[in-house]
Amino acid sequence: MKIDFVGKRNYFIALSLVLIVVSLISIFTKGFNVGLEFIGGSELVIKTTDNHTVADVRSKIAGIRPEFEKARIIEVHALGQADQRTFSILVSPKDEKGVLRTYNAEEKAEISSKVEEALNGKVVSFNEVSGDAADEIKNLTWKAVVFTLLGILVYVALRFKFAFGIGAIIALVHDVIITAGFFSIFGIEMNIAAIAALLTLVGYSVNDTIVVFDRIREFGRKFKGRDMASVVNDSINSVIIRTINTSLTTFFTILMLLLLSTGSIKSFAFGMTIGVVIGTYSSIFIASPIVIKWVKSI
Numbered sequence: 001m002k003i004d005f006v007g008k009r010n011y012f013i014a015l016s017l018v019l020i021v022v023s024l025i026s027i028f029t030k031g032f033n034v035g036l037e038f039i040g041g042s043e044l045v046i047k048t049t050d051n052h053t054v055a056d057v058r059s060k061i062a063g064i065r066p067e068f069e070k071a072r073i074i075e076v077h078a079l080g081q082a083d084q085r086t087f088s089i090l091v092s093p094k095d096e097k098g099v100l101r102t103y104n105a106e107e108k109a110e111i112s113s114k115v116e117e118a119l120n121g122k123v124v125s126f127n128e129v130s131g132d133a134a135d136e137i138k139n140l141t142w143k144a145v146v147f148t149l150l151g152i153l154v155y156v157a158l159r160f161k162f163a164f165g166i167g168a169i170i171a172l173v174h175d176v177i178i179t180a181g182f183f184s185i186f187g188i189e190m191n192i193a194a195i196a197a198l199l200t201l202v203g204y205s206v207n208d209t210i211v212v213f214d215r216i217r218e219f220g221r222k223f224k225g226r227d228m229a230s231v232v233n234d235s236i237n238s239v240i241i242r243t244i245n246t247s248l249t250t251f252f253t254i255l256m257l258l259l260l261s262t263g264s265i266k267s268f269a270f271g272m273t274i275g276v277v278i279g280t281y282s283s284i285f286i287a288s289p290i291v292i293k294w295v296k297s298i
Contacts (some may be wrong), residue, residue: 001241005284006292007231012285020159021296023181033074035267036192038141040134044112045076046220048121049084055085060118064111067091074189076262086124086262088189089115100131116147120167141195149173150201151207160213161268163291168209171287175205175278182274183267193264197271204228204272205279206251208243215239216291232288240284247280 025029035044048102052060054073062069068091069093095101112123129137157165175244176198183190215235223231254276 002234002237003020004233005236006229006289009289009292012281012288015123015179016282016286019178019181020174021186026181026184027177032180032184032190033187035194035208035264036090036129036134037137037192038134038190039092040129040131041090042103042126043091043127044115044123045086045125045127046089046115046119046121046123047084047086048119050120052085052087052119053089057089057119061089061115064118065091065093067093087119088263095136102128102130129193133297134148137192139187141192144199145176146193148202152202156206156210156213159210161219164213167287167290168206168213170210170280172202172205172291174282174286175201175275178278179271179275183271186270188270189264189267191264191267193268194271197268197275200272201279204276205283208246208280208283209241212236212283213291214286216288228292230290236284236288242279243283247276251276 014066016069040298054075057073058071061071066091070091072088072090074088074090076088093101093103108126115121116123149172152172153165153169154170155165179198182188183194188194188224212235215238216232219231219235219238220228223234251273254269254272258273261269
């Protein structure tokens, strides 16, 4: 049975535009729950068997040090941990000049002891990033994303045609914006692991896209003179089973990681879970229709 993917492309493009608009609105109004690596400061992760809420944690640790009054507190959920609660406590200690600083060894030991006593739990990690390091990480992160997209554009343009490269890049930007939008909407921490998920998504998505493009090129040579839309539709139908099988295998593996993990791994798993779905969708319904439009106009 042949499915008319190309004939319904306007509906899918409209759906993508809606998702992009919603994502951008959330990103620019709500913003991201930015991780320690991007803002600097100190993060304690504590596990406790007491039935605390975020409000309880805030009230119990507020008196430890002045910066704890404005601490960002997040409860981290994972399956299989119903008997205990895990909280991430992020604070921004500053020196006399108001510059972000880190704690020394004695301060860290003292703070850990007080937090454990206040919450009747165990501090499992105490991570710190200085302000300068956070700024450097931010700059390098966005450079990595931009150079990755440019590299893919050059690769696809050289392997196929420039029109295919444009289609691939638009599909990848589509994937990154929507996935980042989900991070903003659901308040999932945007940290280094989340950026790693976005870059992994870029590689995964372009691989799917290239499979479709390769079949389009093959069918274009085999059936010269046929309408481009017909060639693209036949190409998608010929690889759809392979694409679905690959995507489902990846999706369920990452989904288990999302449900069972905590901390930074959860951010990575969330990004990949959303990204696999969006990336598969864009390879079929976004990249290919763009190629049709560009090839017809060349």
